[in-house]
Structure formats: C-alpha cells, structure tokens
Amino acid sequence: xxxxxxxxxxxxxxxxxxxxxxxxxxxxxxxxxxxxxxxxxxxxxxxxxxxxxxxxxxxxxxxxxxxxxxxxxxxxxxxxxxxxxxxxxxxxxxxxxxxxxxxxxxxxxxxxxxxxxxxxxxxxxxxxxxxxxxxxxxxxxxxxxxxxxxxxxxxxxxxxxxxxxxxxxxxxxxxxxxxxxxxxxxxxxxxxxxxxxxxxxxxxxxxxxxxxxxxxxxxxxxxxxxxxxxxxxxxxxxxxxxxxxxxxxxxxxxxxxxxxxxxxxxxxxxxxxxxxxxxxxxxxxxxxxxxxxxxxxxxxxxxxxxxxxxxxxxxxxxxxxxxxxxxxxxxxxxxxxxxxxxxxxxxxxxxxxxxxxxxxx
Numbered sequence: 001x002x003x004x005x006x007x008x009x010x011x012x013x014x015x016x017x018x019x020x021x022x023x024x025x026x027x028x029x030x031x032x033x034x035x036x037x038x039x040x041x042x043x044x045x046x047x048x049x050x051x052x053x054x055x056x057x058x059x060x061x062x063x064x065x066x067x068x069x070x071x072x073x074x075x076x077x078x079x080x081x082x083x084x085x086x087x088x089x090x091x092x093x094x095x096x097x098x099x100x101x102x103x104x105x106x107x108x109x110x111x112x113x114x115x116x117x118x119x120x121x122x123x124x125x126x127x128x129x130x131x132x133x134x135x136x137x138x139x140x141x142x143x144x145x146x147x148x149x150x151x152x153x154x155x156x157x158x159x160x161x162x163x164x165x166x167x168x169x170x171x172x173x174x175x176x177x178x179x180x181x182x183x184x185x186x187x188x189x190x191x192x193x194x195x196x197x198x199x200x201x202x203x204x205x206x207x208x209x210x211x212x213x214x215x216x217x218x219x220x221x222x223x224x225x226x227x228x229x230x231x232x233x234x235x236x237x238x239x240x241x242x243x244x245x246x247x248x249x250x251x252x253x254x255x256x257x258x259x260x261x262x263x264x265x266x267x268x269x270x271x272x273x274x275x276x277x278x279x280x281x282x283x284x285x286x287x288x289x290x291x292x293x294x295x296x297x298x299x300x301x302x303x304x305x306x307x308x309x310x311x312x313x314x315x316x317x318x319x320x321x322x323x324x325x326x327x328x329x330x331x332x333x334x335x336x337x338x339x340x341x342x343x344x345x346x347x348x349x350x351x352x353x354x355x356x357x358x359x360x361x
Contacts, residue, residue, distance in 0.1 A: 015199060035221065074120050085130070147210065278332050
C-alpha cells in the first residue's frame with residue numbers, strides 16, 4: 001500500500017498494520033507445532049495437551065521478554081553516544097539477544113522481538129532516524145533473500161501435476177477461508193461492511209509463507225518438496241490477484257482518502273537533553289497563502305530554502321516562490337497548522353472560507 005501510494009482510511013490501515021505484525025508469530029507457532037506433531041508420533045490426547053501448554057508458554061514468554069526487551073532497547077540506545085553509525089548495529093544486537101533469550105526459555109522469539117519493537121518504537125530513542133533506515137534496508141534484503149530461496153527451491157517441472165490443486169487451495173483461501181475468518185473476528189467491532197470486505201481481500205501471502213514452506217524439509221517430512229511447490233503457486237496467485245487489485249478494490253469500496261497535504265518529509269534530528277523540535281520540508285504549492293503575504297507563525301522557524309537545486313538561508317532567499325522547498329523547525333504536534341499555509345492552494349482555502357462565512361437565512 002505504501003509503495004503503491006494507496007491511502008485508505010486510518011481505521012482500516014491501522015487494522016491491517018497490526019494484523020501484519022501479529023499474524024506471523026502465530027503462523028510460525030502453528031506451523032512448527034503441526035510439523036512437530038507429524039514428525040513425532042504420539043497419542044492424540046497427549047499431543048493436544050502438549051500443544052496447548054506449548055502455546056501458552058510461547059505466547060506468555062514472548063510477551064514478557066518482549067516488554068523487557070523493549071525497555072532494555074530504549075535504555076541501551078539512549079545511553080549510547082559514541083557513534084551514530086553504531087547505534088543501528090547495537091539495536092540489532094539487542095534484538096538478537098531478546099530473540100535468543102526468549103527461545104532458550106521456551107517462548108516465541110518472533111513475538112518477543114515484535115513486542116520489543118512496539119515498546120521501543122513508541123518511546124523516545126536516540127538516533128531513531130538512523131535506526132529506522134537501517135532496519136528498513138535489512139527488511140528489504142531479508143525479503144529479497146527469501147523470494148530468491150523460493151525460486152531456487154521450487155521445482156517448475158512438477159508444477160503441471162499440482163497446478164489445479166494448488167490453484168483450488170489459493171482460491172479457497174482468498175474467497176472463502178480469509179473472508180470468513182475476518183468477518184468472525186471483526187463482527188463484534190464497529191466496522192462497516194465495506195471496511196470488513198477490504199480487510200478480507202487484503203490477505204497477501206509472501207515472505208512468511210516462504211519461510212514456513214521450508215520447515216517440512218528441515219524436519220525431514222515426506223513430500224516436503226510437494227508442500228513447497230504448492231506454496232510457490234499459492235504465493236504467486238495471491239500476489240498477482242490480490243496485489244494488482246489492491247488499488248481498484250480500495251477505490252471500488254470508496255475507502256481511498258486524499259493524500260495528506262502536509263510536509264513532504266520529516267527530517268529526524270537528535271537534540272541533547274529534553275529539547276524537542278522536528279525539521280519539516282514543504283514544497284510550496286502555486287497560490288499557497290504564504291506566497292500571497294501570509295505570515296509564518298512565530299513558533300515555526302524557517303531555516304533553509306532550496307530553489308532550482310540551490311540552497312540558501314531563508315533570510316537571504318527573498319520572496320518565496322512556487323516550487324521552493326522550505327525547511328522549518330517546528331515543535332512536534334504543530335505541523336498540521338502549517339499545512340494550509342504552505343501546501344493547500346489559495347482557491348481551496350478561499351472556497352472553505354467563503355462557505356464558512358456565508359450568511360444563513
């Protein structure tokens with residue numbers, strides 16, 4: 001959705017973001033449990049009880065170690081001040097430590113790392129911009145490697161024999177299994193039918209499915225190659241069908257919202273102590289009120305203007321022009337007050353003003 005520049009209503013996008021984070025630990029737990037059951041024969045009652053206890057232990061330790069790991073990550077990152085370039089590596093090391101410690105205790109390392117990321121991500125962390133960019137690069141690298149493994153381990157010559165069953169499974173997941181699961185999960189919450197339908201449609205199979213498809217081969221199960229080839233076809237069907245239809249379905253269900261007219265970019269800066277300011281970058285639109293003489297608020301400090309590829313200090317730039325990139329230091333949480341002043345066209349602002357001031361009879 002981010003890459004395709006598709007902006008849906010906040011409620012739906014937040015739900016999808018939470019789901020994308022919490023479903024992977026659960027999928028990994030279920031797959032590893034089922035693979036273990038298939039590889040070790042035992043009575044059904046013992047296996048069921050063991051699976052329930054294993055689930056409680058995995059989730060419980062995952063949550064506990066995740067909360068502690070998030071606090072530990074924040075403390076260590078904020079105490080480290082030697083080099084900005086080493087901060088991402090330090091945080092990655094802490095993440096590996098949390099993952100390993102949780103696994104050694106019998107919990108879900110994936111759940112622990114995810115919870116630790118949530119805790120640390122919602123706290124003030126030094127060098128957070130550098131850490132986030134480093135993690136995004138690692139994420140892309142990991143996904144590229146997993147899709148490369150998917151291509152290397154698949155056996156195309158066996159595809160014709162399993163294509164129809166794999167296609168049937170993929171279509172069942174897309175049109176039956178996921179919609180039913182989504183409707184059952186969201187029926188108690190205040191979601192409109194079109195919001196639930198869109199969430200039900202967005203069930204892309206990808207990197208996690210590739211990882212899980214390798215587990216039968218690692219455990220030495222019979223027909224492990226068959227499982228992997230089926231997953232290969234299902235992932236491709238999901239990406240092609242649901243991925244390409246993401247934008248049209250969102251527009252059909254009228255869930256697309258206009259792109260926010262705020263800052264083009266927020267440049268994260270690390271200030272000493274409790275000083276809090278963020279550096280915003282705006283591209284001045286034609287007819288923006290600030291170009292017509294509107295004053296920039298005193299709590300927003302303009303610093304730099306980039307015009308025609310050349311940078312200059314704000315006080316030496318003269319009159320601002322359409323297309324200029326304006327850099328401002330702003331107190332966090334106040335940026336929305338600048339959007340109309342710097343980005344929204346004057347005609348839109350005048351229309352809103354006229355509607356608000358029109359006499360009522």
